[in-house]
Amino acid sequence: RETRLLALEQRYCSHGDTVHYSEPKIFDRCQGSYMYDAEDVPYLDLQMWYSAVNFGYGNQRLNKALTRQLDRLPQVASQYLHAEKIELAATIAQHAEKTWGAGGRVHFNVGGSQAVEDALKLVRNARRGKGTMFAFEGGYHGRTLGASAITSSYRYRRRYGHFDRALFVPFPYHFRGPKGMDKEEYGLHCVKQFERLFESEYNGVWDPKAGEAECAAFFVEPIQGTGGYVIPPHNFFIELKKVLDRHGILLVVDEIQMGVYRTGKLWSIEHFGVTPDVLVFGKAITNGLNPLSGIWARDALINPEVFPPGSTHSTFASNPLGTAVALETLRMVEEEQDFGAAVMAKGAYFLEGLQYLQRSHKVVGDVDGLGLALRMEICEEDGHTPNKALVDRMVDIALAADLELDGRRHGLVLDIGGYYKNVVTLAPSLLITKSEIDQAIRLLDLLLTRVTR
Ligand code: PMP
Secondary structure, three states: OHHHHHHHHHHHOOOOOOOOOOOOOOOOEEEEOEEEOOOOOEEEEOOHHHHOOOOOEOOHHHHHHHHHHHHHOOOOOOOOOOHHHHHHHHHHHHHHHHHHOOOEEEEEEOOHHHHHHHHHHHHHHHOOOOOOEEEEOOOOOOOOHHHHHOOOOHHHOHHHOOOOOEEEEOOOOHHHOOOOOOHHHHHHHHHHHHHHHHHHHOOOOOOOOHHHHHOOEEEEOOOEOOOOOEOOOOOHHHHHHHHHHHOOOEEEEEOOOOOOOOOOOOOHHHHOOOOOOEEEEOHHHHOOOOOOEEEEEEHHHHOOOOOOOOOOOOOOOOOHHHHHHHHHHHHHHHHOOOHHHHHHHHHHHHHHHHHHHHHHOOOEEEEEEEOOEEEEEEEOOOOOOEOHHHHHHHHHHHHOOOEEEOOEEEEEEOEEEOOOOOEEEEOOOOOOOHHHHHHHHHHHHHHHHHHHO
């Protein structure tokens, strides 16, 4: 059966998606932290569908919310109302009121990229059609035309002609930053470099409105996702926001990958002491069941006077299945005693394991983490030169389930990120157990030994 399916795939499926392995794999079922193939070999999943399945595969509470809605009201045309859409918008907006004291509204869409498009429309509208944005080198915001235009990697855009509408600014990637500068200092340095853009354009003549003439907004991921789970210094966004405020530039925070408790908070920007003007979410808000995405924006940008009926629309936006699961996801976390603290504790424990791997294997150049967003950067034996070939081999061996632990065959689901595609980006289930983390570290240890011996 598998041979037949793979032959059909070779002939009939587009190969346009990004893949990071050499041999394809067909999965058969999933449960908890594991994917299983047709022979029932377990693959401990350390990426959870690019951080879309934060609450584990087969989460009974969320699956039930989906089937309940499926039986009662699975379809409503998007111009009509249903309770789940309203309750979800209110929950997200009230969280913003509580956290930042900021009033705002929510607009839904289906996938992450589409929500980024809505954010682009919103800030262009607010800045009278200004279509240029700032974004970070190494940033990723999706693959629709507008979202790829603000995604830094040229290879995502080069086939489709020029529609570049972004200026890319360095992100404080400390491990690859200048030698001898500490992390906080490097953050400040990057902010200063950014502000120099405004000074030089006006020949040193200070014009507080200069930025407004140039760009409408700065699109940021608080922690870079596809860019390699790079965590900026603590003070970075506070300093950056001061510059944005001086120049009238809006801050759009993309929480599609790092949101929904991946870092122990509902939104990862909550670690960094600034209030966004627009926030974009998707992926894990429905635990990867029935896609739903959206934007939250401050009232000034999204109130019906500036964003009136007909401003944007998608048939499946605010669909009842997605909104019902998303609402249940947020309620489930709310009912837990300090869910965020538990994520932080598991993250710290996982990071200790990664630090052990770094001590035991010269090729592990850097490890870091915030909550359960963790990184392991694979290098040459000098511990610094990026080694993509090695990480590719790790992914292939892991996906071939060519690892043996306690007398049983095991696989791992790993993903790769980073400028040089040499970073193992780790986003395990937030419900992962301590013994599963131990297993992850043992399997990664075996894998590193295999590729370096
Ligand atoms: N922004 C970020 C930060 C992402 O990680 C992603 C998906 N990897 C997107 C936007 C695009 O979302 P989607 O793939 O659902 O369109």
